[in-house]
Structures are given as C-alpha cells and as structure tokens.
Amino acid sequence: MRALRTVTPGPEVLPALRAALAGGDAILVGSPSPDLPAAVSQRVALVVETSGSTGTPKRVALAADALLASAAASESALGAPGQWLLALPTHYIAGLNVLTRSICAGTEPVVVAGPHFTADAFVEAARRMTIPERFTSLVPAQLATLLDDPAATATLTRFRRVLVGGQALPVPLRERADAAGIAVTRTYGSSETSGGCVYDGVPLAGVSVRVVAGEVQLAGPTLAEGYLGDEALTAERFVHDEGMTWFRTADTGTWHGTRLAIAGRLDDVLISGGVKVSLAAVERLLHAHGFPEAVVVKAADARWGEVPVAFVTGEHDTGPATAAIEAALGAAARPRFRRGSAIPLLPSGKPDRVSLQRNAGG
Structure with a gap:
C-alpha cells in the first residue's frame, strides 16, 4: 500500500506530483476530506476527482505508468518536448497533465496568475516563457476569451500547439482559431484515460478505440486503475474483453474514415x-x-x-x-x-x- 495525502492547489502541487510519479506518497489535489482513505494500492500515484458536470463526482485512481504513458504519447503526437503554460486548475486532469508533461520534458511550467482566467493574465504569463517550443492546454471558453482579445490572439499564434478539450469544440470557434493562424488540436479523453488520448479524432500511440452499440470505448496504457472505493462502478465501466480492459465512456461516436467523431452522450x-x-x-x-x-x-x-x-x-x-x-x-x-x-x-x-x-x- 502507498500513503495518500491531499495537496492544496498551488505551488506545492508540482513537487508533490513529481514525488508521486517517482514512487512517493500518492496525492489528491484539492481540499481535505474525512472520507478519503489514508492509503491506496501501491500502483496508484494520483487520485483525481471528476468535475461532476453531469452528476456525482467520482474519484479516479491513476497509476504513475498511465500518467507517464499519456505524457510520452502526447509528446510524440506534438512532435517535440517544450515548455508548457498552465491555464487550467491543477485539481483537474488537464491541469495535472500540463505538469506531468513538464516533468517529463524537464522544463519549468509557467502559471497563469489570478483566481480567474483573463486574457491579460494569459499574455503576461506567456511573456515569462523562456523556451521557443511552447504549448498550452485550454477549454473552449478560455479559447473564446483569448480570441476576443487582439493581444492574446497574437500571443497564441506563437505557440507550437494549443490543445483544446474538456468538452466539444464548437465549429465556429475552431474556424476562428484557424483563421487567426492558431495551431489548435482538439483533444478527447477523461480522467479515466489520464486525460486526452485522442487528438483531432486520431488515437494517440498505444491507445485503442472501438465503438460498441454506438458507445465509444477506449483501451491502452493510459487507462485508470478504476474508481477509488467503488468496486461496483469500476466493474461496470472498466470491462474486460478480447484480452484487454476497455473503458466504457458513455459517449456516442462514429468513425469518419480513420478519425473518431464524438456525437454526444448516451444519456x-x-x-x-x-x-x-x-x-x-x-x-x-x-x-x-x-x-x-x-x-x-x-x-x-x-x-x-x-x-x-x-x-x-x-x-x-x-x-x-x-x-x-x-x-x-x-x-x-x-x-x-x-x-x-x-x-x-x-x-x-x-x-x-x-x-x-x-x-x-x-
């Protein structure tokens, strides 16, 4: 078993995550909770609470191997390591992925300051970046905020790649970004898959995708161990078939040639x-x-x-x-x-x- 501790969002998350990936205490980034167990399986390095955008939050248990596999596959897809700008909260998988990728690349992430995301804060943070190969990860609402600001739009054009995920990317917003010369990659994934594992409809290296009765299911080295303290839900959502473990996403999708298109939720x-x-x-x-x-x-x-x-x-x-x-x-x-x-x-x-x-x- 491995000790599990809560880390408050802030400067200590990066060193705590680095230690967890190296075999130290597992962490959950957030507020202390009396029902959080004191220890987890030795494989678990990180516990992520889902956003609960459509229901009750769940605690997703992720192994270091899954997080590192996700970072390596992302770096391969992006074509290079580089410096990351952190614009997302670190208690969500997308924000934690920015830190994991930074750890793997050996670069120091730059954090957007302030309690609320603004175009000015993003531009100021980008000025503090020191490496030409620049990346960031956003949700669509943040991208829209930056595209509404000329200085922020100009700043975004200097990033090698801008990952956008967390929800569907509206076509008009993607078209605005393309017209502005911003290199956007639409990502698809969840906490259960160590974040985005399909880029612009194409699975990352090692990730398998299938559509069963309209439902998108994912397999590969980035999958979570399951849900902490909920064996029944783990058995329901992580199914074993054809010698592999598949995560049932509850998303509907279809193949357009070799690219996956997400249509919506089963519910x-x-x-x-x-x-x-x-x-x-x-x-x-x-x-x-x-x-x-x-x-x-x-x-x-x-x-x-x-x-x-x-x-x-x-x-x-x-x-x-x-x-x-x-x-x-x-x-x-x-x-x-x-x-x-x-x-x-x-x-x-x-x-x-x-x-x-x-x-x-x-």
Whole structure:
C-alpha cells in the first residue's frame, strides 16, 4: 500500500506530483476530506476527482505508468518536448497533465496568475516563457476569451500547439482559431484515460478505440486503475474483453474514415411526444447558427413528457437557429430558450450543466 495525502492547489502541487510519479506518497489535489482513505494500492500515484458536470463526482485512481504513458504519447503526437503554460486548475486532469508533461520534458511550467482566467493574465504569463517550443492546454471558453482579445490572439499564434478539450469544440470557434493562424488540436479523453488520448479524432500511440452499440470505448496504457472505493462502478465501466480492459465512456461516436467523431452522450437523448431528440445535436446546430456558448438540457413537460431547453447569451434572434433545428431534427427538437448574461461555468471551464438543469423548468 502507498500513503495518500491531499495537496492544496498551488505551488506545492508540482513537487508533490513529481514525488508521486517517482514512487512517493500518492496525492489528491484539492481540499481535505474525512472520507478519503489514508492509503491506496501501491500502483496508484494520483487520485483525481471528476468535475461532476453531469452528476456525482467520482474519484479516479491513476497509476504513475498511465500518467507517464499519456505524457510520452502526447509528446510524440506534438512532435517535440517544450515548455508548457498552465491555464487550467491543477485539481483537474488537464491541469495535472500540463505538469506531468513538464516533468517529463524537464522544463519549468509557467502559471497563469489570478483566481480567474483573463486574457491579460494569459499574455503576461506567456511573456515569462523562456523556451521557443511552447504549448498550452485550454477549454473552449478560455479559447473564446483569448480570441476576443487582439493581444492574446497574437500571443497564441506563437505557440507550437494549443490543445483544446474538456468538452466539444464548437465549429465556429475552431474556424476562428484557424483563421487567426492558431495551431489548435482538439483533444478527447477523461480522467479515466489520464486525460486526452485522442487528438483531432486520431488515437494517440498505444491507445485503442472501438465503438460498441454506438458507445465509444477506449483501451491502452493510459487507462485508470478504476474508481477509488467503488468496486461496483469500476466493474461496470472498466470491462474486460478480447484480452484487454476497455473503458466504457458513455459517449456516442462514429468513425469518419480513420478519425473518431464524438456525437454526444448516451444519456443526452430525451423523448418528446414519442420522438427521440439528441441534446448534443440541438446544441451543435445552435453553435453553428449564432449561439456559440449555448448549452442544451432537458426539462419535464406535462404535455410532451420532455422538452429541450437552450440557455443562451446575447440578444440575437433565435428564429434562424430554430428553423435550422426543425429542418434538421424535426419539430420535437425545437428548444425553449432561456437568456442570461453568461453561462454558469465550473472551475474547469465546463458549463455547469447541473445548475442549468435545476433552472430548466423555471
């Protein structure tokens, strides 16, 4: 067994992670919790609490071998080691991956200062980078913030590669980045896969992908050991087949040639008046028709059973988007709109879907 300790987000995370990868105490980055065990399996180096964007948070146990395999495969895909700019919280796997990659590359990561992400803070942090080969990892909301600022946009063009993940990357946002000359790579993965393990639809070296009954399943050296303290959920989500362990993502996807395309979640389909509606499909059409920050959830309805509810910002006319949704998906997919000044976000930058779901029926 290996001791497990909690590390407060801040400067001590990097040395604690370096020690954990070298065989020292396992760590969980976050706040102390009375139900956290004092020790874990000898293989476990890191425990990551999921964001809980769609439900109850889980504790994912990751081995050092998985984290190092992820860093090595990422470096190979990016074409070089380099210096990383840390713009994400270190209690999430994407932020911890930036530190792991830095440890493996032997470079010092530069941290974006401040309690909240801003374009000015990003630009200031980039000025402190000392190595020409520069990388960073962002969520789509952060990329949008930087693209709205000319100085930050110019700064991003000097990065060899900008990884964007954590949620779907809206096509209009990707197009804006491409037009600005920013080298963006869309990543797909989760805490259970040591973070992003599919880059622009292509699995990293050693990663296997299959689609079973519409569900994306992942295998390879980056997989987690399972869920800490939850053997039943581990057995349900990590299945053994064909001599391999596969992680059931609960995401739906299809192959476009040799590239994987994620369509949505298995649980994001509602039935309205007997008609199935994909919330992810409604969301994608809103993103493409003037509402790049839109988030769609389901709400109960006395007449139809369930209906899609779209949370949007701004005062744009919803008519063209609604018409496009009806034309593509049918009348049952027509959303009810809720307008606000901003979409509530989790600290990771993902939309707070749990909060939005609570307000969907109001």
